[in-house]
Amino acid sequence: MLRKKHLAMILSKLEGFHNPKPDLEQYRTPGDVAAELLWIASGDIRGSTVADLGAGTGVLTVGACLMGAKEVYAVEIDPEAIEVLGRNLESLGLSGKVRVLREDVAEFSDRVDVVVMNPPFGSQNPHSDRPFLSKAFEVADVVYSIHLAKPEVRGFIKAFAIDHGFMPDLIKTLQFEIPAIFSFHRRRLERIKVDIYRLYVEPR
Numbered sequence: 001m002l003r004k005k006h007l008a009m010i011l012s013k014l015e016g017f018h019n020p021k022p023d024l025e026q027y028r029t030p031g032d033v034a035a036e037l038l039w040i041a042s043g044d045i046r047g048s049t050v051a052d053l054g055a056g057t058g059v060l061t062v063g064a065c066l067m068g069a070k071e072v073y074a075v076e077i078d079p080e081a082i083e084v085l086g087r088n089l090e091s092l093g094l095s096g097k098v099r100v101l102r103e104d105v106a107e108f109s110d111r112v113d114v115v116v117m118n119p120p121f122g123s124q125n126p127h128s129d130r131p132f133l134s135k136a137f138e139v140a141d142v143v144y145s146i147h148l149a150k151p152e153v154r155g156f157i158k159a160f161a162i163d164h165g166f167m168p169d170l171i172k173t174l175q176f177e178i179p180a181i182f183s184f185h186r187r188r189l190e191r192i193k194v195d196i197y198r199l200y201v202e203p204r
């Protein structure tokens, strides 16, 4: 049986972005944050079809496979990230479980059981999280997502989910480190706080 700490360690050792692109908000999910999300989502992931929107180097895709997903769609627009993702899958023997789709999330159209995602936070391009949330609400009834832990973001996520017929459940708030190239600060790493949500359609 895989333990949460072990999962976090495996995920933090994966190959990361080589030259992260600020306009795409390419920062990988830290292993411990990803493991936390996957742990919370484990009941929904086991035996299910999962989509990872904006999969990047595949932290959540790999994690979903290790948590027993039947199949994972990794949707990512950047070919360089996809190369890294492919190597990460191969290094763990997971390529057979994952369908990698090089496209804009807006183009993804397969129905899945659950979406896991760490979308752009919208700090570089305001509202860049919206196409991710809209797509997730379109293709799944259960969505796990990571967003900035700020009052205005919380208000937006809640209203946007309810607008789409989803219940917003803020499950956990965690520290998240992002490289300074994504901010105007002097520090090498900036610590921010993020919220992990479960957004879901209430079963009738």
Ligand code: SAH
Pocket: 024, 025, 026, 027, 028, 029, 053, 054, 055, 056, 057, 058, 059, 060, 075, 076, 077, 078, 081, 103, 104, 105, 106, 117, 118, 119, 120, 131
């Ligand atoms: N989910 C990954 C990466 C998060 S960074 C992880 O947890 O580590 C956000 C990712 O979304 C980046 O890889 C970026 O290239 C991708 N992305 C940004 N806009 C996109 C879009 N419109 N369609 C598909 N992918 C996009």
